[in-house]
Amino acid sequence: MIPAQKHSPLFQNLREGTLELESQREPREPKAPTMHSATTATPLARVLQCCVFVAVVVWVMLLGGVGFSPEQMEASNDTSPIFNWHPVLMTTAFAVLMGEALLAYRAPVIVFADRQHRKLWHFSLHTSALAAGTLGVIAAIKSHTLKQPTPIPNFYSPHSYLGILACVLFLGQYILGLTAYLWPRWQPPARQALTPYHRFLGLMTFFVGLATMAVGVQEKTTFVQLGAKAGVRSAVITIPAVLLVLLASYAAAVAYHFAAPAPGSGGSAGHQGMHPEAAAEWQPLHPTH
Numbered sequence: 259m260i261p262a263q264k265h266s267p268l269f270q271n272l273r274e275g276t277l278e279l280e281s282q283r284e285p286r287e288p289k290a291p292t293m294h295s296a297t298t299a300t301p302l303a304r305v306l307q308c309c310v311f312v313a314v315v316v317w318v319m320l321l322g323g324v325g326f327s328p329e330q331m332e333a334s335n336d337t338s339p340i341f342n343w344h345p346v347l348m349t350t351a352f353a354v355l356m357g358e359a360l361l362a363y364r365a366p367v368i369v370f371a372d373r374q375h376r377k378l379w380h381f382s383l384h385t386s387a388l389a390a391g392t393l394g395v396i397a398a399i400k401s402h403t404l405k406q407p408t409p410i411p412n413f414y415s416p417h418s419y420l421g422i423l424a425c426v427l428f429l430g431q432y433i434l435g436l437t438a439y440l441w442p443r444w445q446p447p448a449r450q451a452l453t454p455y456h457r458f459l460g461l462m463t464f465f466v467g468l469a470t471m472a473v474g475v476q477e478k479t480t481f482v483q484l485g486a487k488a489g490v491r492s493a494v495i496t497i498p499a500v501l502l503v504l505l506a507s508y509a510a511a512v513a514y515h516f517a518a519p520a521p522g523s524g525g526s527a528g529h530q531g532m533h534p535e536a537a538a539e540w541q542p543l544h545p546t547h
Contacts, residue, residue, distance in 0.1 A: 300365045303511035307357050310508055313501045314349045318342045320494045321482070334406050341401035345474065347394030351387040352424070352467035353508065359383035360464060361515060377439055384432055391425065417474040424470045427463040431456070461516055468509050472502055 318324065324346065325339025362368075363380045370376045402410035413422065438444045438452055479498045488494050 297365075297515050299511040299514040300361060303357070303361055303508060303515055306504055306508040306511055307354060310353045310501065310504045311349055313497055313504060314345055317494070317497045317501065318346055320497070328401075328404050328406075335404070337401040337405050340397055340404065343397035344394050344401070345471075345478070347390045347397060348421075348467075348471065348474075351391035351394060352464065352471065353505075355383050355387035355390060356428070356464055356467065357508070357512060359387065360460065360512060364515065381435065381440060384435070388428070388432060391428065395421075395425070415477060417470060417477050420466065420470040420473055424463065424466045427459070427466060431460055431463055435460075457516070461513070464512065465509055468505050472505050475501055475505075 321342055322338050324342045328335040328337045359380050363376060399412055402412050435456060438449055475498045479495060482488050482494055
């Protein structure tokens with residue numbers, strides 16, 4: 259066969275046809291991220307996540323544990339066993355499930371075949387967080403209303419007000435993420451435009467949730483000091499102090515997980531040819547211009 263000349267009409271037509279096909283090709287979907295995509299702070303965030311949960315469970319056990327009904331006394335009752343579900347369930351909702359949903363989207367422990375499965379896992383964790391948080395709020399309200407001889411008012415403290423804000427933000431983000439990315443699913447340009455705002459609002463909701471936990475821990479510690487006359491060096495007072503430090507450290511680790519580019523991503527150059535929506539998901543929150 260005689261090779262085509264570089265400047266022959268046949269060669270030129272073939273070259274132009276190849277370029278046109280490449281320009282019409284759909285942007286490639288990114289490979290599913292692995293644990294190698296995690297920043298150095300991501301494993302630390304997961305360790306702190308576990309430490310926060312364990313500290314809350316140990317503290318609740320020292321406060322008398324959990325139960326499903328009040329403990330009757332002579333002229334009153336003790337609804338603490340019901341209320342103690344509240345810190346356990348809210349920690350499970352915000353610190354564990356929502357925290358893992360944020361970490362797993364960029365650095366999942368389980369490797370998924372494609373980005374759609376990663377979205378479903380992200381949504382499943384948030385759905386579980388919604389269920390745990392709802393039960394946690396019910397536990398607090400039930401413990402207040404069943405208190406004898408006088409019920410305790412609901413939603414009166416700074417912790418309650420901050421908690422309402424956290425729940426409203428979470429529910430709004432949940433509905434927004436469901437409708438935009440899963441069903442009925444917005445058009446690609448709209449999803450691409452929403453992605454950085456959705457990430458920011460999700461991270462803000464998470465931080466508001468951790469702040470609500472911190473205020474609630476301090477509020478409960480004050481009640482324990484005043485009511486039970488616990489010593490300032492006792493475990494029931496020391497553990498919540500350590501818990502607040504763990505919450506602050508956990509928040510910092512998650513923030514760095516989002517602020518820093520994933521190792522090996524190559525910055526913006528590493529996202530060339532990637533689907534625009536996916537590229538937006540993998541950019542740091544504050545990219546340099």
